[in-house]
Amino acid sequence: MFLEVNDVVAGYTKEVSILNGVQFAAEEGKVTVILGPNGAGKSTLLRTVYGYLKPRRGEVRFRGELLNGRRPSEMLRHGIAYLLQGHSVFPSMSVEENLELGAWIFGKDRQARARAIEDAYDHFPRLREKRRGAAGLLSGGEQRALEIARLVMTSPKLLLLDEPSVGLMPKLVDSVYEEIARLKDRKMTVVMVDQNVKKAVAIADQVYVLKLGANSYDGPQADFLLRMDEIVKGWL
Amino acid sequence: MDWSMLADPNILTVLVLQGLVRGAMYALMGIGLSLIFGILGVVNFAHGELFMLGSYVMYLVVGIFGMPFYLGIVAAAGVVFVCGVAIERGLVEQLRRRAGRDWISDSFVLTIGLAVVLQNLAHLAFGSRQYGVAELVAGSVPVGELEISLERLAIFGLACLAVLLLWAFMKFARTGRAIRAAAQNAEAAETLGIDVRNLFTVTFGLGAAFAGVAGALLISIYPASPTVGAEPLLKSFAVVVLGGLGNVSGAIAAGLLLGVLEAFTIFIAADGWQNVLTAYLVILVLLVRPAGLFVLGGKRA
Amino acid sequence: MQASGATAASPAAAPPASEARGAGLRKWAIVKIGLLLLAVVFLPPYFDDRYLTTILISVVFFGILGAIYDLMVGYAGLNNFGFAGVLAIGSYASALCQLNFGTTGWEGLLIGGIAAGAIGLLTGIITLRLRGLYLGLMTFFVGETIRLTISNLPQYTRGTLGLTVAPFENIFGIDFARGADPLNYYYLLLLLGAVIMIFMHWLVRSKAGLVWRALKEDETAARTLRVRATRWKLLNFTIASFLTGVMGSFYAHNLGVLSPLPTEFGVGRTVEVLTVAYVGGRGTLWGSFFAAALLIGIQEYFRGLGAWRLVLFGVLLILVMIFVPKGLARFKRLLL
Numbered sequence: 001m002f003l004e005v006n007d008v009v010a011g012y013t014k015e016v017s018i019l020n021g022v023q024f025a026a027e028e029g030k031v032t033v034i035l036g037p038n039g040a041g042k043s044t045l046l047r048t049v050y051g052y053l054k055p056r057r058g059e060v061r062f063r064g065e066l067l068n069g070r071r072p073s074e075m076l077r078h079g080i081a082y083l084l085q086g087h088s089v090f091p092s093m094s095v096e097e098n099l100e101l102g103a104w105i106f107g108k109d110r111q112a113r114a115r116a117i118e119d120a121y122d123h124f125p126r127l128r129e130k131r132r133g134a135a136g137l138l139s140g141g142e143q144r145a146l147e148i149a150r151l152v153m154t155s156p157k158l159l160l161l162d163e164p165s166v167g168l169m170p171k172l173v174d175s176v177y178e179e180i181a182r183l184k185d186r187k188m189t190v191v192m193v194d195q196n197v198k199k200a201v202a203i204a205d206q207v208y209v210l211k212l213g214a215n216s217y218d219g220p221q222a223d224f225l226l227r228m229d230e231i232v233k234g235w236l
Numbered sequence: 237m238d239w240s241m242l243a244d245p246n247i248l249t250v251l252v253l254q255g256l257v258r259g260a261m262y263a264l265m266g267i268g269l270s271l272i273f274g275i276l277g278v279v280n281f282a283h284g285e286l287f288m289l290g291s292y293v294m295y296l297v298v299g300i301f302g303m304p305f306y307l308g309i310v311a312a313a314g315v316v317f318v319c320g321v322a323i324e325r326g327l328v329e330q331l332r333r334r335a336g337r338d339w340i341s342d343s344f345v346l347t348i349g350l351a352v353v354l355q356n357l358a359h360l361a362f363g364s365r366q367y368g369v370a371e372l373v374a375g376s377v378p379v380g381e382l383e384i385s386l387e388r389l390a391i392f393g394l395a396c397l398a399v400l401l402l403w404a405f406m407k408f409a410r411t412g413r414a415i416r417a418a419a420q421n422a423e424a425a426e427t428l429g430i431d432v433r434n435l436f437t438v439t440f441g442l443g444a445a446f447a448g449v450a451g452a453l454l455i456s457i458y459p460a461s462p463t464v465g466a467e468p469l470l471k472s473f474a475v476v477v478l479g480g481l482g483n484v485s486g487a488i489a490a491g492l493l494l495g496v497l498e499a500f501t502i503f504i505a506a507d508g509w510q511n512v513l514t515a516y517l518v519i520l521v522l523l524v525r526p527a528g529l530f531v532l533g534g535k536r537a
Numbered sequence: 538m539q540a541s542g543a544t545a546a547s548p549a550a551a552p553p554a555s556e557a558r559g560a561g562l563r564k565w566a567i568v569k570i571g572l573l574l575l576a577v578v579f580l581p582p583y584f585d586d587r588y589l590t591t592i593l594i595s596v597v598f599f600g601i602l603g604a605i606y607d608l609m610v611g612y613a614g615l616n617n618f619g620f621a622g623v624l625a626i627g628s629y630a631s632a633l634c635q636l637n638f639g640t641t642g643w644e645g646l647l648i649g650g651i652a653a654g655a656i657g658l659l660t661g662i663i664t665l666r667l668r669g670l671y672l673g674l675m676t677f678f679v680g681e682t683i684r685l686t687i688s689n690l691p692q693y694t695r696g697t698l699g700l701t702v703a704p705f706e707n708i709f710g711i712d713f714a715r716g717a718d719p720l721n722y723y724y725l726l727l728l729l730g731a732v733i734m735i736f737m738h739w740l741v742r743s744k745a746g747l748v749w750r751a752l753k754e755d756e757t758a759a760r761t762l763r764v765r766a767t768r769w770k771l772l773n774f775t776i777a778s779f780l781t782g783v784m785g786s787f788y789a790h791n792l793g794v795l796s797p798l799p800t801e802f803g804v805g806r807t808v809e810v811l812t813v814a815y816v817g818g819r820g821t822l823w824g825s826f827f828a829a830a831l832l833i834g835i836q837e838y839f840r841g842l843g844a845w846r847l848v849l850f851g852v853l854l855i856l857v858m859i860f861v862p863k864g865l866a867r868f869k870r871l872l873l
């Protein structure tokens with residue numbers, strides 16, 4: 001399996017576990033969506049995969065390699081990118097500086113950095129227009145574009161997205177999901193946590209549902225759509 | 237006190253100049269504290285002792301080995317940088333790993349303990365004597381009918397240079413840029429592959445190095461002794477609060493402002509009262525504008 | 538404490554054997570504490586050694602100050618980095634009233650307490666709305682302001698030249714004059730300490746103590762319970778300042794000379810008291826006495842070591858912060 005989470009137990013304090021033995025797997029080149037009511041442990045699952053939380057039990061494997069105990073700052077070099085919940089641009093730095101930081105792992109390779117930034121500008125022309133402006137002054141949609149551009153500029157293999165459409169104006173929401181669907185064409189694997197069941201499932205291949213830190217459902221998109229009312233009942 | 241003296245342009249010029257020189261010193265002292273606070277959130281009570289280390293290094297390099305003064309300053313920066321790195325890795329990081337969410341207030345007390353240790357180690361190594369260095373530059377320049385010493389002007393110039401170097405580092409160097417990013421959103425910086433833990437260490441070292449440079453540069457005014465750090469600590473705190481916690485450019489402006497205010501206070505009242513004024517001013521600012529004097533919109537805390 | 542908490546939570550599950558053992562331990566602890574108290578009261582006259590008595594006065598004095606500091610930091614999470622300034626207010630208020638208005642040292646205990654309490658109340662009003670970090674900085678500067686103001690008003694306070702203070706007046710035929718048996722001061726301090734400690738012991742177990750701990754654990758949660766956070770903190774701060782002022786007054790009349798030096802009424806003094814409180818263990822009150830005994834014991838035993846003993850102090854504080862955040866109280870079992 002591309003990404004595999006085996007029987008993981010994790011939590012923020014010693015006394016309380018948020019995840020109680022979660023099983024999860026994502027296939028290469030597919031979009032996997034994780035749904036569930038508030039407090040089900042969806043974001044916690046992503047944070048555990050990314051190393052913000054250490055699993056107390058169980059293991060996380062990426063392309064067969066054990067990720068347990070690795071720190072978040074190592075993940076991008078392994079090809080795993082993470083879109084944080086809410087806005088995460090560096091607000092008082094310019095758009096270009098933000099992108100420079102997005103190319104951080106290229107290190108001293110000036111050419112690779114410049115190329116990645118050019119690609120990002122080609123993909124999001126609006127950002128080129130505002131390259132000198134402070135990122136904090138961009139509109140909500142532009143900030144999200146900058147965040148996604150910054151995330152994919154090193155061509156990661158796996159993207160973890162934590163509620164990518166939350167807090168955006170309704171008319172921008174669709175464009176975000178379109179953008180995510182396009183990432184699939186760029187051979188990227190997507191794992192996405194979302195509250196927006198309909199729109200997320202529309203671009204998903206595989207669907208997981210968590211409840212109270214444990215698996216409640218998993219199956220392909222078509223199956224989920226058939227049984228959606230029954231599954232979703234009670235937590236929407 | 238003859239108030240009409242304040243109308244004398246000569247006296248005014250000298251007071252402002254003296255104040256600016258004084259202020260540049262304060263800015264230099266406070267900038268490291270502000271940097272460390274801005275990035276790590278730690279209020280470093282051992283800042284004065286790092287200043288002290290710088291002044292002892294200066295004394296050893298220039299006073300004992302007879303090297304030129306700029307080498308003393310560079311050596312102080314290097315030595316205190318290394319100390320800062322060791323302190324961050326050895327103590328602050330350990331506390332952060334163990335103490336959980338309360339670690340910030342615990343870090344106060346941790347650095348207090350560190351200050352006691354460093355101060356008394358210095359006492360053991362050098363005794364309580366004061367060690368100075370003959371002036372860096374001799375002579376003075378006339379300002380109207382009065383004079384201002386070249387030494388003070390050199391201090392002013394070098395302090396400005398140090399601040400400029402820091403600014404350039406933060407603006408253009410990769411590491412500097414990453415430090416600014418981590419200050420704004422450490423978690424986001426981590427997702428970009430930036431090792432924030434290392435940045436914390438580097439930042440603490442840098443902040444320490446600035447304290448060391450201040451100690452070295454100001455040795456003719458504050459000769460090296462175990463307790464020399466007390467006043468710089470107080471002034472650094474004042475500058476950092478007045479400028480807004482963690483706001484480095486605010487700290488610079490606050491330093492200059494404080495310097496000029498103090499120069500006038502000493503002239504109008506007497507030596508000693510400037511410290512009282514500073515303390516009252518800080519309390520007032522904490523009350524009315526806790527985000528600092530130079531933040532638009534006032535309260536951010 | 539822990540054992541009783543567990544039984545309260547699940548009375549059925551607690552095996553009677555361990556309960557009996559707990560009670561036995563507790564009985565032993567009471568016996569040991571009783572013996573310790575007897576020793577503290579009756580041994581000093583047996584030795585009748587001026588040097589030893591002076592050290593004991595120091596231990597008890599810093600133990601009480603540490604416990605007062607603990608009342609703030611350990612129970613309500615309030616760090617007062619201007620503690621020495623409050624102490625100075627108590628000392629100077631008592632001394633200056635005696636000098637200028639002819640009040641007695643005994644009245645001075647109350648005068649010092651009220652003056653310091655007032656300053657504490659005032660500081661609290663302007664400070665306690667601020668969160669942790671700002672509170673720390675603010676109190677630091679309030680403390681410095683007090684000390685610097687005293688230092689810059691030599692016409693009233695004699696500044697750093699030092700203010701001479703008369704001893705406590707003789708009372709009930711007990712001689713408190715300078716040069717009299719220091720044991721008299723020792724017993725006065727024990728009496729004062731007993732009253733203060735019993736009061737604080739009661740206080741932290743009252744409703745106020747409960748609210749303080751709730752605020753310390755989670756201010757937002759306590760606020761939603763409609764606890765007026767600032768008022769309760771203000772109460773804590775004011776009481777602690779009052780008690781500090783009383784101790785300041787004792788300090789003035791016992792010592793005989795006051796000077797606004799950093800080591801007397803500045804950062805240095807605050808650091809000493811804070812070290813006692815933290816090493817003793819936050820939230821324990823009584824832990825301070827063991828910390829004071831240990832720290833002053835080290836200090837006296839290693840007199841020949843000079844500055845090394847202060848290095849030891851600092852190292853101890855650092856180690857406690859990193860490795861034993863609960864302080865000496867963690868080793869209470871070994872002792873009692």
